[in-house]
Amino acid sequence: MDFLNRFIAQNTGILWYPSLLLGILIILVIVLTVWGRLFFRRDYNKNSPQVKPFNSGNLEEIDYNIASSNLFWGFRKALESYYAVMISSHSGDLNDYLKWLAISIAICFLLIAGGLL
């Protein structure tokens, strides 16, 4: 048991048994594989149109794959004003970057002057 204890994160105070979870995962994978082999559909044919995604419309003329830059569009739109500030502050101009070093040091000096540091 002492050996097993080394693999258990006891000092977090939360049940976190990585080795046990991994064991359960392996068993689950084996069970699913066996179950799939025994009971899943057998009419699957890899070399037929059934494996291709179904897309309606004229597929010859449109590129139906959504570009990754379009993902999370809603999130970006909702935080538009936040991103306007953030993107403009990442200007690539080194002067902008270095001014934050000066500001950070100045804030720390103010904390010292105020007796907080």
Add this chain to the structure above:
Amino acid sequence: MTEHLPVLIIAVPLLAAFVLPIVRILGVIPRDIFVFSVFVAVNVMLMSLIPDICIYNKTLHYVLGAASPSTLTPEGLAFPIRIVLKIDGFSLLMAVFSAIVGLVGFLYSHKFVPEDGRKNYYVILLLLMLVGMIGLEFTNDLFNFFVFLEILSISCAALVAFRTNQKHPPYAGYKYLLVSSLATSFFLLGVGLCYAQYGSFNMDYINRMLNHSLLDRVALVFMIIPLAMKAGAVPMHMWVADTYSEAPAPVTAMLVTASQASLYGVFRLSFTLFGNSTANISINYHTLGWIIIILGVLSMFIGVTMALVQHDVKRLMAFHSVSQTGYMLLGVGVGIAVYAGHDGGAAFHQYGKLAMTGGIFHIINNSMYKGLLFLTAGVMVRRFGTANLDRMIGMAHRDVFTTIAFIVGALAIAGIPPFSGFASKLIIFESVYHFNPFLSVIAMFVSVLTLASFLKVFYGAFLGPERKDLLVDNNPLPHGMTAGMGIMCLFILIMGIAPEAVIKYLIDPAIAGLVKIL
């Protein structure tokens, strides 16, 4: 021989870097064998110190130029006059992982960087980068720390700008050099203020003599803020995305550990130089801790939200580096905030030490999974000739091993079990919750956004139909690149499955090397 190991670990790669042009005359293969042997030798030497330092809790001192390397103070003097190397649990932990990433970086570079007549310089700079990292992690001398910081900065800048045939890398290298120069200049100012007061550069000696004057606090600010900038903490992080995205992939993986070496400096100076557990301490550790916590929370949130909207895979990962630095700062910041409190160390023992455990565990985890992700980004750029995610698709059909490596790295950085990121994040969430639940909630929210942005990369680059017409390189991956990613995956899995062993044998000794009120 073993008593000289601390200096040999620095001297061997340093001398190898200078000997390399001569070895190159023998041919490319002898050169590669020579450099590989040096990286392996450094790793073996570092590993051989683990039993003494991490299991038997010893601290090794090595005095350069003394009749006996263990003679700390010369006869007739009450203070050290020579450069002293000091290896405790924290410095050894950082050095071990710097060396592992260095070895992986070299393996990956073997075929990744073409033999165009300039590779010699590349390998020399890799070795100097390793020297800079290990040197500043081992030294107990402030001026020596500055020297190694300079060696590290110059070699990093040159490696970032290495691809001079392209438009952006020289700009990025110049940017890195300028940021580093300014940061190290401020750092030197802080070192000068300490030397003016105490007449010594030795950290332990200054710590003993420290009177916590106004000048000391000014020196603390001049040293810690520039190091936080070099570590990529918000709001001084903007250079990270510009430089990480332009460096060759193995160099970016090593840049992560180089930034963490600066983070090491922040923690080392906070505790070993300015830390004092006695009652007459006058630096307000609560405020210092909160400054580090605020830097950490800002880094986490701004880093991840900026990553989410990037279309350049390397810039996206670079912003995640900023975000992950936030977790480390948060964990160790909570430890600092409750360190030397008026409760006699009760809060520190209750959750402060655990928060530091999580923060330091996250440092080594980050060096592994962030390094791995940058290496997979190297494969993506190699395949498609661009870092633009919109112009990548279906890599999972072609590069199965890279896909698995990416999944391992992405799940680890998002804190999904059983990978290493989960173990360290769980400790941070739980311990920071005792300090301030709101901070823990922010950290968890950032984890969710981290997973979301890596889903974007996975969707963009790996899923979808196979498009051979978009590939600019369809050759099989060289073994060195595969081996490099494989080693990283292995570490991520081991550290995730056996976190308790890692904490017991590596993280706890590291904290013991930092904190005095254990």
